[in-house]
Amino acid sequence: MKVRERWDRWERLGAAAVFVVFDDPELLRRTMFDDIDVSSLPFDVAVDRSRSTYGAWGLERARHRDIWLDPNVYRTYWQLLRAGDRLRPGGSDLLQFGGDFVVDAAGKLVYSRAQERDDRPPVGELLSAAKRAVG
Amino acid sequence: MASAPQPGEAAPPLDLPTLQDGRVALADLRGRVVLVSFLRHAG
Known part of the structure; x- marks a missing residue:
């Protein structure tokens, strides 16, 4: 969560953040949050097990070829491995897409x-949008 | 499935339980700018 690394900038705007996940909370605590104390996070991590909220926000599932034929996927994993990150077991649905939104x-x-x-926006782009919303 | 909302449109509702054992609703954050980021799979 790169937003967390620059959270001070979001705080200065008075902004809030909600991260939404859909996997089982116990799986999340063993993988994505295995080295993070979620109670210490400055933002909420919402759990949408049914993915009804994902659907309401128009977030679709990829096709297998969107993932496995996308060179960005391999490039991203290679970069993560080179940076010392480790591959973790996948969640329940590798095809579910995410999305980023800024609400005024x-x-x-x-x-x-x-x-x-495999194309999340840079955190700076999100921060710029939030700054424009604050005015 | 709805198409993704576009700038200028009202944000869809969001009212969900949290990993922090609470609940978060976008309506309760009215008055603040909010980043809503939907993640992909765990790991």
């Missing part, structure tokens, strides 16, 4: 990017 104080979207491949 009135509840309207100012930034929307549903994932279509």
